[in-house]
Ligand SMILES: Cc1ncc(C[n+]2csc(CCOP(=O)(O)OP(=O)(O)O)c2C)c(N)n1
Ligand code: SF4
């Protein structure tokens with residue numbers, strides 16, 4: 001097919017100009033593989049993966065990076081980001097990361113864990129890795145539910161929230177209280193940077209990227225454990241459309257899990273809060 | 274000749290680890306093996322060879338630290354005793370499933386439950402048959418002297434890397450605690466970054482250079498067909514171990530009418546029992562499996578064709594005896610297989626063993642040995 005000659009007016013671009021590499025304004029980072037993601041539409045996991053892949057690329061640390069995937073919806077993280085990965089047993093990622101980081105002090109090691117993985121079955125491992133101040137990054141996806149196994153209660157599930165194992169809503173007499181584990185983590189002198197973010201808005205994505213960049217830099221600078229919680233959506237588990245899930249999160253999750261930095265120091269210093 | 278010293282079995286494990294170029298030890302205290310980590314902490318090998326030593330918060334953590342470090346192609350290990358190994362079971366299954374080479378040590382104590390801190394061999398099933406979930410095998414080495422505690426550290430790593438499989442030293446509290454003369458190995462340097470890349474670069478998560486695809490350590494397959502293929506490959510690996518790496522010691526078995534089968538501390542007792550029995554005019558030999566997996570089936574089958582009976586002597590209610598029975602059955606022999614054991618942390622005496630032999634094989638001893646095996 002022959003393209004019609006288009007007369008260019010000064011300062012405008014035709015399609016060929018737009019496609020020129022030097023005019024590219026945005027592209028999928030090359031560290032994200034072409035494997036189609038299995039995440040549900042609207043799920044926060046995919047957004048956080050993208051941020052991580054971009055940062056590892058931009059910071060030039062692909063060759064030093066070893067990721068530890070959890071048991072949870074992010075179990076296949078290793079299919080999506082083009083770095084070396086290990087798949088850990090449920091909750092054990094911080095111990096696995098400790099093993100990697102201790103015998104490979106130059107590696108950039110991070111765990112990527114859900115709230116069931118990190119705050120329930122792996123509560124001991126995360127506390128002790130952070131308390132030792134392991135030079136690792138922990139990415140903590142708090143969606144208030146067990147996404148992978150079909151929407152059961154997590155330690156982070158809000159009071160009154162309906163899940164497969166709290167069909168009448170979380171009852172604190174029966175199930176205890178939603179756990180703000182990140183606040184506990186911030187108390188540990190082994191941690192350097194502890195923050196809570198969310199990626200349901202464009203602004204949130206940018207802030208979260210800045211936080212993760214700082215967290216990664218801290219690990220590279222051997223400042224101790226950096227811990228980034230991302231308050232996240234699980235629209236399948238919550239049984240809400242992507243838009244409604246974002247709204248629900250804004251109105252319910254974020255008031256209980258307020259966003260912002262909880263600690264910014266170096267290993268060995270106690271948190272102020 | 275290497276340096277000769279008088280040392281405890283547990284101390285030797287630590288010394289041998291440093292000398293064989295081990296990159297890391299992760300453990301949690303438990304009697305009767307706490308001296309392993311204590312010795313390492315006194316030796317501070319990180320100053321000497323760069324070996325990392327870390328006290329974990331639990332055995333669950335230490336086995337997963339081993340997983341992470343082993344998956345980067347390095348030589349790493351842990352040690353524990355029975356209750357701790359139970360806690361590690363999940364991690365051991367993951368290590369076997371992801372085909373990671375590493376060294377595990379179980380200095381067994383009596384169970385079940387909290388049990389006793391005295392020596393036992395009641396974790397044979399756990400070590401040899403699984404312990405964790407799924408169809409997997411460990412390479413299991415059973416030392417019966419402090420010298421073998423030394424030798425099996427290097428051998429364990431060698432076999433672990435040969436097969437990309439966890440290897441376990443299955444010792445017991447007696448071997449761990451007793452002092453004996455030992456010839457220590459010479460120092461081997463730890464593998465350099467380049468050596469790790471050369472030996473294990475095709476699978477280890479050393480960080481992905483542009484020149485290769487990403488390495489992923491996992492035991493997960495979503496499709497049953499793929500998972501079956503993984504299992505078939507694992508089984509093929511285990512058969513290869515059975516072909517190539519069976520180790521045992523046969524003592525006075527050539528003319529023996531009765532064979533004692535024993536490993537570890539029980540084998541030391543049985544060596545004396547053979548002497549006592551021979552003095553009484555009984556033709557008794559000792560077969561000492563050194564690898565409990567792969568189990569020395571072939572030699573048992575051969576012996577089954579020329580002996581009247583096997584007595585499995587174990588510090589347990591009788592576990593290895595089942596593997597002996599299977600081998601004898603495979604041989605189509607009607608040699609009788611029986612068991613004698615003490616439990617709860619008790620080590621049998623040589624006289625007890627001989628009396629048990631006389632008791633359990635009294636028919637054969639009174640009416641003569643049938644030659645129709
Ligand atoms: C030892 C063990 N217990 C239970 C499970 C089942 N399991 C798989 S994922 C999961 C919960 C995951 O929830 P979370 O960590 O919040 O991750 P999400 O899927 O929400 O991202 C559970 C209980 C398992 N795989 N292993
Ligand atoms: S189930 Fe929830 S956490 Fe899992 S992919 Fe779907 S939305 Fe995401």
Ligand SMILES: [Mg+2]
Nearest residue numbers: 114115145147
């Ligand atoms: Mg979750």
